[in-house]
Amino acid sequence: MHDEITEVARHRQVRGGARLAGIVADLARPVTVVGSSMPVGQLEVMFRSPEVTCVAVQDDDGGSRTGLVVRAGLTAALTGRLGYGRAVLERRPVASVTDWSPMTVSPEDSVSTVATRAMERDEAHRYDDVLVAGSHWATAATADLMRALVAALADRSTQDPHTRLPTRGATYHSLSRRCELVRGSALRVALVLVDVRGMGGLNALHGLQVGDDVLTALAQRLRTGLPRGCEPGRVDGDRFAVLATLPAMDDVHAAASADQLRRLVLARLTEPGDDLPVRPDLRSAVVWSVAGAGSPDELVVEAESRLARDLGSRDGVPAVPDGPGSPSPAPTTSGEPAVTPPTPAAAPSLLPRREGRAGAASTSAPPLV
Secondary structure: HHHHHHHHHHOOOOOOOOOOOHHHHHHEEOEEEEEEOOEEEHHHHHHHOOOOOOEEEEOOOOOOOEEEEEEHHHHHHOOOOOHHHHHHHHHOHHHHHHHOOOOOEEEOOEHHHHHHHHHHHOOOOOOOEEEEOOOEEEEOOHHEEEHHHHHHHHHHHHHHOOOOOHHHHHHHHHHHHHHHHHHHOOEEEEEEEEEEEEEEHHHHHHHHHHHHHHHHHHHHHHHHHOOOOOOOEEOOOOEEEEEEEEEOOHHHHHHHHHHHHHHHHHHHOOOHHHHHOOOOEEEEEEEEEOOOOOOHHHHHHHHHHHHHHHHHOOOOOOOOOOOOOOOOOEEOOOOOEEOOOOOOOOOOOOHHHHOOOOOEEEEEEEOOO
């Protein structure tokens, strides 16, 4: 089943954007340093390379100051007000076209702070590169700083700050994207919901910090223990989701593959380990779409309904009837329910009737002993 899901991993939503960076050192690039007495004509030759965006200038007169020449500034100086800039400056020293008061920062400065300071500069130098002082001189492009800042803000808005998993909104967006990508093909979308039962009692007994540690450990296991192409997310305070795209197969094999994915997720979350301060009681449900179609709303509703029925029956509340034709798990000698593969006529409806039907199953995982 791992290979089957990996086979269609290309259908996973690809998240673009700049590389996240926390400090300037993550974005800094080495810069060429020249002496202030170099002729401007030689400096112009260096800038003919498109990879050179700026050059640091060291004072040759014995001073300790370091300046910066950026491409836009040099171009403006060589053009001149009357068009004679190149003829006048070609043999003059680089010091005459150097900005001797560039914005200089430490490699350990945060990207957010440096980007804010860069935007506060006057208009003439607002988009100049930033000089980074360290064991070796380097520069950071203002455009890279702003891209990293925007990427970090976008990441925070779509990622749960506690578990570092995608939020409910981001998870729903990914689910919708998967449903769009399988449309008209033989592929299916599977959704697994996992509920940590009794989080309120766990917090009351052990404290909020222990409860947070349990959720963090479970999230870490989801991030590192799923097949390639699966996406985990946190969709509620004590509830997680796993998305996957199943390859082309008939209804019986789709039911078996979806339930195998659910079992794999539960097995990963219930493995013994020192990362879990308390052994949680987990409940799960899985739903999958028909081939070539899928409604994110109906997948979520059916998965939540399945999970609610399972939770209600475990708590001694009469379970809500599944309705005519719904599959029922059959007990096995091991105590783990076995899902009866549904047929198209017997599976609970996840899609409009004209598009076909899908399958669903739910079960629980006892606490680790």
